[in-house]
Amino acid sequence: MTDALDIALIQTRTPATAPAGLAHVEPLIRQAAAGGAQLILTPEGTNFLEQRRALRDAALSGEGADPAVLGLQALAAELGVWLLVGSVIVRSGVADDPRAANRSLLIDPGGAITARYDKLHVFDVDLPNGETYRESASIRPGEAAAVADTPWGGLGLTICYDLRFPHLHRALAKAGANLIAVPAAFTRPTGEAHWETLLRARAIETSAFILAPAQGGTHEDGRQTWGRSLVVGPWGEVIARLDHDEPGVLHARLDLSSVERARASVPALRHDRDFDLSL
Numbered sequence: 001m002t003d004a005l006d007i008a009l010i011q012t013r014t015p016a017t018a019p020a021g022l023a024h025v026e027p028l029i030r031q032a033a034a035g036g037a038q039l040i041l042t043p044e045g046t047n048f049l050e051q052r053r054a055l056r057d058a059a060l061s062g063e064g065a066d067p068a069v070l071g072l073q074a075l076a077a078e079l080g081v082w083l084l085v086g087s088v089i090v091r092s093g094v095a096d097d098p099r100a101a102n103r104s105l106l107i108d109p110g111g112a113i114t115a116r117y118d119k120l121h122v123f124d125v126d127l128p129n130g131e132t133y134r135e136s137a138s139i140r141p142g143e144a145a146a147v148a149d150t151p152w153g154g155l156g157l158t159i160c161y162d163l164r165f166p167h168l169h170r171a172l173a174k175a176g177a178n179l180i181a182v183p184a185a186f187t188r189p190t191g192e193a194h195w196e197t198l199l200r201a202r203a204i205e206t207s208a209f210i211l212a213p214a215q216g217g218t219h220e221d222g223r224q225t226w227g228r229s230l231v232v233g234p235w236g237e238v239i240a241r242l243d244h245d246e247p248g249v250l251h252a253r254l255d256l257s258s259v260e261r262a263r264a265s266v267p268a269l270r271h272d273r274d275f276d277l278s279l
């Protein structure tokens with residue numbers, strides 16, 4: 001295992017009103033691979049993004065039959081890269097629950113899916129500007145966290161709103177993650193107020209790299225997402241950022257040995273104490 005890892009984050013704007021093909025990500029993934037990225041990460045909603053989605057049975061496939069998933073598997077194999085598909089909206093496959101899963105997939109350079117994670121925390125939120133989200137109406141939350149094996153160590157999987165739950169990230173780090181993916185489709189107001197601060201806080205708390213590819217810009221249905229894809233190092237330092245909401249590729253070279261250095265220096269991950277909360 002060498003200490004250098006070349007990654008790339010894909011920032012895109014998934015079509016909002018219909019199941020997407022790959023036109024909004026494939027050229028960017030090819031560009032990332034041509035630029036030397038070994039691990040490429042895409043945002044939440046890579047195959048489908050629709051704010052006011054009704055239960056869209058007709059539009060949804062299971063993971064094994066989703067055209068975007070199959071296309072991304074073929075692309076990873078053709079390019080010989082690891083691909084973390086931030087999320088796809090697919091049939092959950094759970095009987096008696098018509099809701100979909102909001103699922104991250106890790107695809108290896110042979111095109112095989114080696115890890116998956118269903119978003120644990122769904123976004124049921126009323127923002128001060130009147131934007132309202134009820135993700136639980138269409139998405140069945142997952143039950144389990146996941147740390148995926150990669151040639152570069154453990155990759156903790158999270159999705160978007162999960163960013164607000166620090167104990168999940170600490171648990172991932174304690175379970176062996178030195179990289180944590182935070183693929184997102186953040187709202188504009190919460191992105192502006194919270195995105196970079198929360199990402200840097202999670203990096204500092206876990207002494208892990210935080211890799212956050214985002215949706216960005218104004219979507220067809222008028223929904224706006226906060227781009228500004230970000231790579232943060234284990235000391236909380238910003239390694240690379242896109243300072244806009246347009247589609248693009250963000251390259252970064254990670255020095256993996258910096259995780260151990262940060263953890264040796266401030267071992268807070270090992271300093272948890274049990275405490276009493278009685279008054």
Ligand SMILES: O=C(O)CNC(=O)[C@H](CS)NC(=O)CCC(=O)C(=O)O
Nearest residue numbers: 045049050123160161185186187190
């Ligand atoms: O809707 C889709 O198709 C894809 N999923 C999303 O966009 C999700 C659920 S609506 N968005 C978030 O979790 C935003 C979190 C956020 O913005 C915050 O925590 O502030």
